[in-house]
Amino acid sequence: MRGKPIIEIENLFHTYMKGTPMEHVALKGTNMVVNEGECIAIIGHTGSGKSTLIQHFNGLIRPDSGKVIIDGIDLSKKRIDIKALRRNVGLVFQNPEDQIFEKLIGDDISYGPFKLGLPIKEVRERVKWAMNMVGLNFEEMKDRQTFALSGGQKRKVALAGILALKPKILVLDEPTAGLDPKSRNELLDKIKSLNKIENLTVIFVSHNMEEVAYLADRVYVMANGKDVLSGTPIDIFTDKEKLQRYQIGTPETVQALYRLKDLGYNVDTSAFTISEAADEIIKVLTNGEVENHGK
Amino acid sequence: MASEFELSRNITIGQYVPTGSFIHRLDPRIKLLVFTILVLAIALNTSYVGNALGLLLSIYLFWVSKIPVSYGLSGIKPAIPFIIILAVLQLIFQGNVFSGGTVFFEYGFILITSESIRLVIVSAVRFVEIILLSSVLTLSTSTTELTHAIQSLLSPLKKIKFPVHEISLIITIAIRFVPTFAIEMEKMMKAQASRGADFGSGEWWRIIQRTKDMLPIIIPLFNIALSRAEDLILAMESRCYTPGNERSAYSVYKALVGDYIVLIIGLLLSLLLLFYPFPY
Numbered sequence: 001m002r003g004k005p006i007i008e009i010e011n012l013f014h015t016y017m018k019g020t021p022m023e024h025v026a027l028k029g030t031n032m033v034v035n036e037g038e039c040i041a042i043i044g045h046t047g048s049g050k051s052t053l054i055q056h057f058n059g060l061i062r063p064d065s066g067k068v069i070i071d072g073i074d075l076s077k078k079r080i081d082i083k084a085l086r087r088n089v090g091l092v093f094q095n096p097e098d099q100i101f102e103k104l105i106g107d108d109i110s111y112g113p114f115k116l117g118l119p120i121k122e123v124r125e126r127v128k129w130a131m132n133m134v135g136l137n138f139e140e141m142k143d144r145q146t147f148a149l150s151g152g153q154k155r156k157v158a159l160a161g162i163l164a165l166k167p168k169i170l171v172l173d174e175p176t177a178g179l180d181p182k183s184r185n186e187l188l189d190k191i192k193s194l195n196k197i198e199n200l201t202v203i204f205v206s207h208n209m210e211e212v213a214y215l216a217d218r219v220y221v222m223a224n225g226k227d228v229l230s231g232t233p234i235d236i237f238t239d240k241e242k243l244q245r246y247q248i249g250t251p252e253t254v255q256a257l258y259r260l261k262d263l264g265y266n267v268d269t270s271a272f273t274i275s276e277a278a279d280e281i282i283k284v285l286t287n288g289e290v291e292n293h294g295k
Numbered sequence: 296m297a298s299e300f301e302l303s304r305n306i307t308i309g310q311y312v313p314t315g316s317f318i319h320r321l322d323p324r325i326k327l328l329v330f331t332i333l334v335l336a337i338a339l340n341t342s343y344v345g346n347a348l349g350l351l352l353s354i355y356l357f358w359v360s361k362i363p364v365s366y367g368l369s370g371i372k373p374a375i376p377f378i379i380i381l382a383v384l385q386l387i388f389q390g391n392v393f394s395g396g397t398v399f400f401e402y403g404f405i406l407i408t409s410e411s412i413r414l415v416i417v418s419a420v421r422f423v424e425i426i427l428l429s430s431v432l433t434l435s436t437s438t439t440e441l442t443h444a445i446q447s448l449l450s451p452l453k454k455i456k457f458p459v460h461e462i463s464l465i466i467t468i469a470i471r472f473v474p475t476f477a478i479e480m481e482k483m484m485k486a487q488a489s490r491g492a493d494f495g496s497g498e499w500w501r502i503i504q505r506t507k508d509m510l511p512i513i514i515p516l517f518n519i520a521l522s523r524a525e526d527l528i529l530a531m532e533s534r535c536y537t538p539g540n541e542r543s544a545y546s547v548y549k550a551l552v553g554d555y556i557v558l559i560i561g562l563l564l565s566l567l568l569l570f571y572p573f574p575y
Contacts, residue, residue, distance in 0.1 A: 020366050021362065022312075060300060060488065060489065086491060098482075098483070098518070098519060099486040099487060099515055101510060101514040111491075111511065115491035115493075161490055162489070162490065165491060
């Protein structure tokens with residue numbers, strides 16, 4: 001299932017506000033490779049350079065030094081087709097609902113496709129597809145007012161606005177921050193199906209380890225402007241020593257399993273998806289070891 | 296190229312740069328008073344020499360405050376178009392206002408004399424001086440200090456029922472939110488650029504089109520400003536802010552000898568700029 005590399009980043013440096021008293025080095029030699037069709041999570045504390053890194057993906061920020069190749073486009077070159085790059089890489093910012101500016105949902109989602117200069121029929125098709133992908137009914141919702149929507153629905157509209165560009169790579173900065181649990185789960189499922197069914201390469205930044213465990217094929221951990229750790233969620237969440245060194249949280253399932261193990265139960269701590277963890281716990285319960293140990 | 300969207304780098308008003316210099320440590324009331332008088336004096340001086348002096352003074356003040364002059368100069372960049380437009384308008388239309396001087400050029404209503412050229416050059420330089428001076432003031436003074444200063448300088452007006460506290464609060468909030476909205480605008484431009492928007496690439500004479508291009512930024516920005524205002528109201532009310540109440544201050548300022556010396560030097564410089572008959 002691994003495709004060829006679609007994003008290659010090597011020794012990337014970036015400094016904000018160069019030449020002012022507020023100068024700040026955000027990236028200090030980051031490396032990253034993303035293959036086509038993968039779902040990558042980027043985790044790390046505030047100020048570790050995650051947002052700076054993902055803004056390189058569609059050329060909002062150009063590299064100060066180092067190599068950035070996105071879908072065959074070398075960003076360190078001066079003259080590049082920035083529009084083609086932004087068409088191929090859909091970047092969804094934090095709180096994307098802020099960027100909605102049209103009165104009607106359909107109009108807002110069609111902004112991007114119209115900017116591409118597509119004929120109206122194609123635009124309509126894309127808006128329909130995008131709304132369908134995020135779970136909004138086209139006929140019912142396209143003429144609704146944007147300001148009357150709930151937070152979760154607004155975020156879906158904003159996501160549809162990016163999807164309507166039909167990007168190959170979808171980049172999301174904390175996609176579920178500030179959503180209620182129901183909207184959060186819905187959105188995660190949509191992202192998963194975009195990755196698995198529509199074959200979009202997905203890269204997302206998150207602080208929520210449950211999300212990371214649920215979605216990601218691979219995880220990159222950022223600290224102080226560098227990638228310090230990468231691997232599958234199992235690799236990351238079972239490496240107790242490094243988890244502590246970089247102060248990375250783990251999903252609650254992993255925490256529960258570790259605590260069971262500490263109490264002397266024989267559990268597999270790498271079973272971090274909810275259903276696997278549940279199986280492990282059931283196994284412990286049915287083995288009748290509860291009476292022997294217990295606290 | 297990397298700074299395509301870095302708006303905040305060109306906004307120097309409202310950013311506090313703590314270097315701990317002598318100017319930073321001045322009593323904010325005296326600092327504000329001296330700067331106000333200096334700006335007034337510069338605004339009224341019409342001679343070449345006087346304005347050259349003012350320019351040197353503002354650059355010197357940057358040096359004293361240990362803030363790079365280049366940083367102050369970058370604050371002038373956004374104002375350059377206005378300075379140029381102003382200069383052109385003055386050159387064309389102001390010739391008849393000031394009589395005297397040598398006539399260089401006359402055609403129809405356009406009259407260019409040595410006096411109108413002086414006006415053009417002096418007002419451009421004056422503009423730069425005023426931006427530099429106000430930048431030094433805001434870069435070296437935190438907004439809290441500025442509020443206290445404005446409030447205490449205006450407090451005599453309370454006698455005539457002037458809403459001193461409210462006005463100083465309005466000024467503080469306005470200054471405080473300039474960089475915040477620059478950052479928000481930066482984010483919004485990036486977000487819309489990610490959706491295929493492009494700014495400033497249309498021909499400049501198609502003003503309507505270019506204005507329409509800005510709508511995807513302006514509308515969300517208004518929304519953000521309104522919700523920020525609401526947040527601010529809640530934050531203030533939850534800390535029991537009551538308009539019109541008598542309030543005491545956390546920090547009480549006491550002017551020291553150094554502050555008074557600065558005040559006297561500032562006054563003398565202003566008097567010099569105002570009344571000394573400069574030869575040019």
